Amino acid sequence: MESGADVNLFTEAAIPEQTATGxxxxxxxxxxxxxxMLFLPALLNLWGIWHAFRHEFATPFERVLWMMAxxxxxxxxxxxxxxxxxxxxxxxxx
Numbered sequence: 001m002e003s004g005a006d007v008n009l010f011t012e013a014a015i016p017e018q019t020a021t022g023x024x025x026x027x028x029x030x031x032x033x034x035x036x037m038l039f040l041p042a043l044l045n046l047w048g049i050w051h052a053f054r055h056e057f058a059t060p061f062e063r064v065l066w067m068m069a070x071x072x073x074x075x076x077x078x079x080x081x082x083x084x085x086x087x088x089x090x091x092x093x094x
Contacts, residue, residue, distance in 0.1 A: 042074075045075075045078035048066070048082065052066040058088070
Protein backbone atom coordinates (compact mmCIF):
# COMPACT_ATOMS: atom_id res chain seq x y z
CA MET A 1 0.00 0.00 0.00
CA GLU A 2 1.26 3.48 -0.83
CA SER A 3 1.93 6.01 1.87
CA GLY A 4 -0.17 9.19 2.14
CA ALA A 5 2.63 11.30 0.67
CA ASP A 6 2.77 9.19 -2.50
CA VAL A 7 -0.98 9.37 -3.26
CA ASN A 8 -1.92 12.21 -5.59
CA LEU A 9 -5.68 12.88 -5.65
CA PHE A 10 -5.42 15.15 -8.67
CA THR A 11 -4.17 12.68 -11.23
CA GLU A 12 -5.65 12.28 -14.68
CA ALA A 13 -7.15 8.93 -13.71
CA ALA A 14 -8.94 10.33 -10.65
CA ILE A 15 -10.50 13.36 -12.36
CA PRO A 16 -12.46 13.28 -15.63
CA GLU A 17 -11.08 15.24 -18.55
CA GLN A 18 -13.63 18.08 -18.36
CA THR A 19 -12.90 18.94 -14.75
CA ALA A 20 -9.14 18.48 -15.20
CA THR A 21 -9.14 21.30 -17.77
CA GLY A 22 -10.98 23.67 -15.42
CA UNK A 23 -14.49 23.52 -16.87
CA UNK A 24 -16.20 24.25 -13.55
CA UNK A 25 -19.36 26.31 -13.97
CA UNK A 26 -19.77 29.40 -11.81
CA UNK A 27 -22.43 32.10 -11.67
CA UNK A 28 -20.12 34.36 -13.67
CA UNK A 29 -19.94 31.91 -16.57
CA UNK A 30 -23.71 31.42 -16.90
CA UNK A 31 -25.70 33.06 -19.66
CA UNK A 32 -28.47 35.59 -18.80
CA UNK A 33 -31.27 33.10 -19.46
CA UNK A 34 -29.63 30.51 -17.21
CA UNK A 35 -29.47 33.05 -14.40
CA UNK A 36 -33.13 33.90 -14.98
CA MET A 37 -34.05 30.20 -14.76
CA LEU A 38 -32.26 30.04 -11.40
CA PHE A 39 -33.75 33.17 -9.83
CA LEU A 40 -37.33 33.32 -11.21
CA PRO A 41 -38.61 30.48 -9.01
CA ALA A 42 -37.08 32.22 -5.99
CA LEU A 43 -38.84 35.46 -6.92
CA LEU A 44 -42.16 33.63 -7.21
CA ASN A 45 -41.74 32.24 -3.69
CA LEU A 46 -40.65 35.59 -2.24
CA TRP A 47 -43.66 37.26 -3.83
CA GLY A 48 -45.96 34.54 -2.42
CA ILE A 49 -44.57 35.08 1.09
CA TRP A 50 -44.93 38.86 0.78
CA HIS A 51 -48.47 38.64 -0.61
CA ALA A 52 -49.61 36.19 2.06
CA PHE A 53 -48.12 38.42 4.77
CA ARG A 54 -49.81 41.58 3.47
CA HIS A 55 -53.31 40.13 2.88
CA GLU A 56 -55.97 38.71 5.17
CA PHE A 57 -57.18 35.11 5.08
CA ALA A 58 -60.18 33.41 6.67
CA THR A 59 -57.93 32.24 9.54
CA PRO A 60 -54.41 33.20 10.63
CA PHE A 61 -53.47 29.52 10.43
CA GLU A 62 -54.20 29.50 6.69
CA ARG A 63 -51.85 32.44 6.19
CA VAL A 64 -49.09 30.61 8.05
CA LEU A 65 -49.65 27.46 5.99
CA TRP A 66 -49.34 29.36 2.71
CA MET A 67 -46.18 31.08 3.88
CA MET A 68 -44.70 27.76 5.02
CA ALA A 69 -45.58 26.21 1.65
CA UNK A 70 -43.69 28.99 -0.14
CA UNK A 71 -40.69 28.53 2.14
CA UNK A 72 -40.40 24.74 2.35
CA UNK A 73 -41.71 23.75 -1.12
CA UNK A 74 -39.64 26.06 -3.30
CA UNK A 75 -41.23 25.89 -6.75
CA UNK A 76 -44.44 24.04 -5.93
CA UNK A 77 -45.38 26.29 -2.99
CA UNK A 78 -45.03 29.53 -4.94
CA UNK A 79 -46.88 28.17 -7.94
CA UNK A 80 -49.68 26.74 -5.76
CA UNK A 81 -50.05 30.08 -3.99
CA UNK A 82 -50.23 31.87 -7.33
CA UNK A 83 -52.92 29.49 -8.62
CA UNK A 84 -54.96 28.82 -5.47
CA UNK A 85 -53.84 30.91 -2.50
CA UNK A 86 -54.43 34.35 -3.98
CA UNK A 87 -58.10 33.56 -4.49
CA UNK A 88 -58.52 32.66 -0.82
CA UNK A 89 -57.59 36.11 0.45
CA UNK A 90 -60.34 38.12 2.11
CA UNK A 91 -61.08 41.45 0.40
CA UNK A 92 -59.95 44.35 2.56
CA UNK A 93 -61.86 47.61 2.82
CA UNK A 94 -60.03 50.78 1.79
